Amino acid sequence: MEVIAFIVGVVVLVVGLAVSIALHEFGHLIPAKKFGVRVGQYMIGFGPTLWSRRIGETEYGVKALPLGGYISMAGMYPPSPKELAAAASGSSAGRAGGGFFATMVQDARAANDETLVNSENDGVFYKLSVWKRVVIMLGGPVMNLLFAIVLFAILLSGIGVQTATTTIATVSECVIPADEARTTCEPGDPAAPAAAAGILPGDVIMSVDGVEVATFADASDIIRASAAQPLEIVVDRDGEMQTVRLTPTTAMRPVFDDDGVPIVDENGEPELVEVGFAGISPTVEYVQQPIWAGPQAAFERVEAVAGIIWQLPVKVYEAGMTLVTGEERDPNGPLSVVGAGVVAGEIAALDAPVLNRVAGMLSLLASLNIALFVFNLIPLLPLDGGHIVVALWEGIKRTWAKIFRLPEPKPVDATKLVPVTFVVVIGLMVMGGVLILADLFNPISLF
Known part of the structure; x- marks a missing residue:
């Protein structure tokens, strides 16, 4: 498939x-x-002609290789005066000497003079x-x-454009250390702050710490900058406003450049930075x-x-x-x-x-x-x-x-x-x- x-x-x-x-x-x-x-020809492609039709003075057609096209005007x-004079007298101007490039110039002039x-x-x-x-x-x-x-x-x-909205898609159950390559929780992992605060999938974040948010990025910026600081988050749950208290935990996360590529140190190891972590991911939708x-x-x-x-x-x-x-x-x-x-x-x-x-x-x-x-x-x-x-x-x-x-x-x-x-x-x-x-x-x- x-x-x-x-x-x-x-x-x-x-x-x-x-x-x-x-x-x-x-x-x-x-x-x-x-x-x-x-205009003598209007052609799409190069090589052998697959189809053509003349309408008026112009032949319209399609050629085998769709790698370009041309019109012949x-x-x-x-x-070139010599060519026109020779044609008017009914004789041929002959081929000029001068080598390869001179011949190319003469051929181009001759082809042009035909029109x-x-x-x-x-x-x-x-x-x-x-x-x-x-x-x-x-x-x-x-x-x-x-x-x-x-x-x-x-x-x-x-x-x-695919945009992360303020609607919560998933809520993590625990906090997994950044240096561990796993996606499932194990005994002893601390509970994620969002799960502990009672945030549910489908909740729509309205404000964080008293600041109204229009995108998930707005909410994320505040949470990442508020490690270990209690925040009041207002969510819309099935049409009703709910206020929850959430304290982001401190987590180590990679640093990315403007192109989204992880920044590494002189040893080739990813650079890490302390940020606030809540354990929520957004719903992604197309926003016109x-x-x-x-x-x-x-x-x-x-x-x-x-x-x-x-x-x-x-x-x-x-x-x-x-x-x-x-x-x-x-x-x-x-x-x-x-x-x-x-x-x-x-x-x-x-x-x-x-x-x-x-x-x-x-x-x-x-x-x-x-x-x-x-x-x-x-x-x-x-x-x-x-x-x-x-x-x-x-x-x-x-x-x-x-x-x-x-x-x-x-x-x-x-x-x-x-x-x-x-x-x-x-x-x-x-x-x-x-x-x-x-x-x-x-x-x-x-x-």
């Missing part, structure tokens, strides 16, 4: 990723068509104003951001958050992902080194698609209520869309951010020419950056390959 649940989780992630890619490409497609650019780059030669209208990308080109290229990442906001809104405002919680969570995640992306090569190197050293990977480090699939499968196979697993999948998909948003804004070709930088550079050149009354500059020929694009693509492939190997042989353990 767990295997089936794991497979279902992976399938859900693949479908969610395909939807995310489809929305990303729609974000490019819609403004492109709005601004009159001819006419005239992504300005035409421009014999053009009957101006529906080409490079002729658009700078702001229109920026809008088209921003459209994809922005769609991922909006999708993430919607997913976070469903997660936080629709389902809610305000509607603005979704956008807030999305932008907080953008900041966190950006912090990882800008040092991505270092993070990938560290992940790769764990394959050699066998060390545990950083749980906040980058994942490949394979790693994300494993996490999705683990979420689906958890021994937890269905709502918990749905919440986990929504959080994962929302985080993936945030990653797509941030990653595609990296200012390097072939990513969307690279095209935005090219458009902005052309805008700066035009503005400079206007200010100083210079001749209008020629459009920026981004095909000259093809060698840089090639290096970026190879770098991304290498980093992706390292992460896939790390996710296969030393996966991040979240559960």
Whole structure:
């Protein structure tokens, strides 16, 4: 049964990723068509085409590998004069010398020129104003951001956040020393203060020591700070207010950092601190958050992902080194698609209520869309951010020419950056390959 649940989780992630890619490409497609650019193809995935259909001038389709997508716009780059002149005369310009990178540049220009030669209208990308080109290229990442906001809104405002409430779930019978690895009481263990005071499961804590409490954390903070001090606790028991006197016992408990990880001393032993202990645990419920919680969570995640992306090569190197050293990977480090699939499968196979697993999948998909948003804004070709930088550079050149009354500059020929694009693509492939190997042989353990 767990295997089936794991497979279902992976399938859900693949479908969610395909939807995310489809929305990303729609974000490019819609403004492109709005601004009159001819779009030849809208494809989800890479590799062999599984299905396609032509509607108007655009062929819409799905390919075998849902690892990306693209739309093909006419005239992504300005035409090369030699190619256009040769095409107009009915001859071939021939292949230029200059080695591998020169050939790559010429091939890119030739492929681009095919969309421009014999053009009957101006529906080409490079002729658009700078702001229109920026809008088209921003459209994809922005769609991922909006999708993430919607997913976070469903997660936080629709389902809610698991919160420890003031309703008592269980009452411990005794106090078990922190250094003993057992969960059952033995003869000689002192009675837990809450049990001795008569607190029962189902009681709702209203106030502690005269202070009204809205969450279990509020009550817990007061109890932990009041070791050996008598407290009056008011509880709602079946609609009636009851007051009990409770004296928290002194207990040694581990100290945790902000991430919930136990702090250890120089000998590797957990640090302990004296706290007040009552012996009660709360009922955990989903508490719906305000509607603005979704956008807030999305932008907080953008900041966190950006912090990882800008040092991505270092993070990938560290992940790769764990394959050699066998060390545990950083749980906040980058994942490949394979790693994300494993996490999705683990979420689906958890021994937890269905709502918990749905919440986990929504959080994962929302985080993936945030990653797509941030990653595609990296200012390097072939990513969307690279095209935005090219458009902005052309805008700066035009503005400079206007200010100083210079001749209008020629459009920026981004095909000259093809060698840089090639290096970026190879770098991304290498980093992706390292992460896939790390996710296969030393996966991040979240559960």
